[in-house]
Amino acid sequence: MEKTIIKHIENELAVEVIEDGLEASDDLLGSGIVDSLGMMKLVSFIEEQFTIEVAPEEMVIDNFMTVKNICEYIKTKL
Amino acid sequence: MLYNLVQIIEQSAKAFPNKGAFRYMEDSITYKELDIKSNQLAHYLITRGVKKGDRVGILMHRCLETSIAIYGILKSGAAYVPIDPFLPNERIKFLINDCDIKHLVSTDKQSKKIRKILLSKHNLETIIGLSDSQNIKTISWKRVYESLLEDYISVDILSDDLSYILYTSGSTGLPKGIMHTHASALAFAKLVVDLYGFKHTDIIANSAPLHFDVSILGYCSAPLASATTVIISDAHLKFPISLAELTEREKVTIWYSVPLLLIELLHKGDIQNKDFSNMRWVLFAGEAFATKQLRALMQLWPHAEFSNIYGPTELNQCTYYNLKVPPKTDNPIPIGTTWKNTEYKILDDKDNVVEPGEEGLLVVRSATMMKGYWNNKALTEASLYKYKIAEGFEHVYYRTGDLVKLNSNNELLFLGRKDSQIKLRGFRIEIGEIENILLNYQGVTEAAVIVTDIAKDKSLVATILTDGASEVSEDNLTVHCKNNLPIYAVPKQILILKSFPRTSSGKINRREIASMIKSSN
Numbered sequence: 326m327e328k329t330i331i332k333h334i335e336n337e338l339a340v341e342v343i344e345d346g347l348e349a350s351d352d353l354l355g356s357g358i359v360d361s362l363g364m365m366k367l368v369s370f371i372e373e374q375f376t377i378e379v380a381p382e383e384m385v386i387d388n389f390m391t392v393k394n395i396c397e398y399i400k401t402k403l
Numbered sequence: 404m405l406y407n408l409v410q411i412i413e414q415s416a417k418a419f420p421n422k423g424a425f426r427y428m429e430d431s432i433t434y435k436e437l438d439i440k441s442n443q444l445a446h447y448l449i450t451r452g453v454k455k456g457d458r459v460g461i462l463m464h465r466c467l468e469t470s471i472a473i474y475g476i477l478k479s480g481a482a483y484v485p486i487d488p489f490l491p492n493e494r495i496k497f498l499i500n501d502c503d504i505k506h507l508v509s510t511d512k513q514s515k516k517i518r519k520i521l522l523s524k525h526n527l528e529t530i531i532g533l534s535d536s537q538n539i540k541t542i543s544w545k546r547v548y549e550s551l552l553e554d555y556i557s558v559d560i561l562s563d564d565l566s567y568i569l570y571t572s573g574s575t576g577l578p579k580g581i582m583h584t585h586a587s588a589l590a591f592a593k594l595v596v597d598l599y600g601f602k603h604t605d606i607i608a609n610s611a612p613l614h615f616d617v618s619i620l621g622y623c624s625a626p627l628a629s630a631t632t633v634i635i636s637d638a639h640l641k642f643p644i645s646l647a648e649l650t651e652r653e654k655v656t657i658w659y660s661v662p663l664l665l666i667e668l669l670h671k672g673d674i675q676n677k678d679f680s681n682m683r684w685v686l687f688a689g690e691a692f693a694t695k696q697l698r699a700l701m702q703l704w705p706h707a708e709f710s711n712i713y714g715p716t717e718l719n720q721c722t723y724y725n726l727k728v729p730p731k732t733d734n735p736i737p738i739g740t741t742w743k744n745t746e747y748k749i750l751d752d753k754d755n756v757v758e759p760g761e762e763g764l765l766v767v768r769s770a771t772m773m774k775g776y777w778n779n780k781a782l783t784e785a786s787l788y789k790y791k792i793a794e795g796f797e798h799v800y801y802r803t804g805d806l807v808k809l810n811s812n813n814e815l816l817f818l819g820r821k822d823s824q825i826k827l828r829g830f831r832i833e834i835g836e837i838e839n840i841l842l843n844y845q846g847v848t849e850a851a852v853i854v855t856d857i858a859k860d861k862s863l864v865a866t867i868l869t870d871g872a873s874e875v876s877e878d879n880l881t882v883h884c885k886n887n888l889p890i891y892a893v894p895k896q897i898l899i900l901k902s903f904p905r906t907s908s909g910k911i912n913r914r915e916i917a918s919m920i921k922s923s924n
Binding site: 340341344345352354355356357360361364381382384385386387389390 | 464465488489491512515636637638639640641642643644645648671673885890
C-alpha cells in the first residue's frame with residue numbers, strides 16, 4: 326500500500342522531481358511536495374485504488390500529512 | 404514617535420512583554436522573545452557584514468521563524484526579500500542575483516533546496532537557520548540564539564530606508580522587485596490599525612506567504628496594535644475543515660485572505676457547525692469576491708463586518724468598501740473609497756481627468772506608495788503619473804493600470820486590468836510572461852495563453868503552434884512550464900493547434916480562442 330501511494334505521488338503528483346525519493350514519513354503538505362490540486366487528485370486516486378470513500382469530514386490534516394498517515398487512515402476504512 | 408518598523412516590536416515588547424506576538428501550530432513567541440531573538444539575528448547579520456541598504460533573503464515556508472527573520476533583518480538595517488520556496492530553482496536563483504542577496508535566512512526544511520541552489524554559480528556568503536553543513540558558511544538557529552544580547556548595537560533606521568522588496572511578475576518575462584520603505588510600510592500598518600480599530604486583544608489570522616503583500620497586515624499592523632497573529636500553516640490551507648477548526652480554536656477576531664480561501668471555508672469547512680462568534684472583521688483582497696458567495700458567508704457570520712480591500716502591491720492597500728449587511732443584488736461590490744492620507748484621479752488615455760461616472764484608469768497618490776522598482780528606473784518612471792503644480796514641484800501618482808469608474812454613490816467600481824496582466828487566486832500573473840516561457844521551448848512558434856473557466860474554475864489555458872519539425876508534446880511543455888514558472892502560473896491545459904484564429908490586422912484573436920476552448924470543455 327505504502328509503495329503504491331509513494332510511486333503515484335512521485336510519478337504523477339509531485340510539483341518537482343523528488344531526487345532522493347519520497348519517504349513514508351515525509352511531510353507532504355508543509356514541504357510543498359504536492360499542491361492543493363495534487364492533494365485532490367491523491368484523494369481520488371486512493372478512493373479508486375482501495376475502493377473506499379473519503380468522507381468530507383475525514384479530509385483533515387491528520388489523515389493526509391504523510392504517506393504513513395494516509396496508510397493508517399486507509400486501514401481504518403478497509 | 405514611531406518612524407520605522409523596528410520600533411513596532413520594541414514598543415510592544417515594552418507594553419506587553421509576555422503577550423503572544425505570533426503563533427504557529429503548537430509554537431508561539433512573545434513580544435519580549437521576539438524582540439530578543441530578532442536582536443540576536445540582527446547582531447549575527449551585522450557580524451557577517453550586513454549594513455544599511457543591503458538585501459537579505461528569506462527562504463521559508465510558513466513558520467514561526469518568519470517573524471524573527473523579518474524583524475531581525477530589519478534591525479540589522481537591511482531590507483528583507485521574501486523568496487517563495489515553491490518557486491522553481493531557476494527563479495530563486497534569479498531573485499538572489501537580481502537584488503544581490505549575499506545572506507539567506509532559512510530553516511532546515513529548505514536544506515535540500517539550498518543544496519541544489521548552491522550547485523550553480525552564486526554570490527551567497529551565509530545561510531542562517533541550517534543545522535547541517537553545506538558548501539558555504541551556515542549557522543543554526545540555536546547558535547544564533549546563543550549570542551549575547553549586549554553585543555547588539557542598534558542601527559539608526561530612517562523612515563526613508565528600505566524595509567522590503569516584494570517580487571511580482573513582470574511583462575518582460577522577468578519578475579520585478581517592488582521596493583517599500585519603512586515609511587510606506589508603517590503608513591500602511593497605521594492606517595489598517597486606525598481603519599479597522601485593531602486592539603491588543605485581537606487575534607489576526609495570517610494565511611498569506613511573505614512574498615504576498617497581504618502578509619504585511621499580519622506581520623506589521625497586528626504587532627503595531629500589540630495583537631496576536633496566528634500564522635496558518637501550508638497544510639491547513641489545503642484542508643478547509645482543518646482550517647475552520649484552527650480558526651475556531653484560535654478564536655480568530657480578524658481574518659484577511661484572498662476570497663478563494665473564504666469560499667473554500669464556506670463550501671467545505673463545515674463552518675455551520677462551528678463557533679466563529681469572536682470574528683469581528685473579515686477582510687479580503689486580491690481578486691473580486693463573487694457577490695453570491697460573499698452573501699452566503701455574511702449570512703453565516705452576521706456578527707462580523709466585511710471589507711473589500713483593493714490596492715496593487717506598489718501601493719499596499721489604497722481603497723476599501725465595508726459591508727455590515729449582505730449585498731442585496733448580485734452586482735459586483737465596489738472597491739469603495741480611498742482611505743486616509745490617499746487621493747486618486749481617474750484618467751483617460753491622454754491623462755485627462757474623465758467626467759464623473761466615466762470609465763478611466765486609476766492613478767493613486769498615497770503615503771503607502773512604493774519607492775520604486777528595484778534596479779529599474781525606467782520602469783519606475785513609466786509607472787508614475789506626475790501632476791505639475793509649479794516648476795520643480797509635482798504630485799506623484801502611481802498608475803495602477805486598472806480600469807475603474809465611479810458609481811452614483813461616489814464609490815469606485817473595478818472594471819478590469821488595462822493590459823493583459825491578470826490575477827488568479829490572488830496571484831498576479833502576466834500573460835506575456837507565460838507566453839514567453841512557452842516560446843522559449845524548442846519548436847514552439849507562437850503561443851497564446853488565455854484565461855477561461857474549466858469546470859467553473861478560472862484557469863489558464865495555453866494554445867501553441869509548432870514548427871512541425873521538432874518533437875513537441877503537451878506533457879513536455881507542461882514540465883517546461885513547471886521548471887520555469889511559479890506553480891500558479893503554469894497553464895492547466897496546453898493545446899497544440901494547427902493554426903490560430905486571427906483578427907483582420909493579423910493579430911491572434913484571443914477572444915476566438917477562448918470561445919473555442921469553452922465549447923470544447
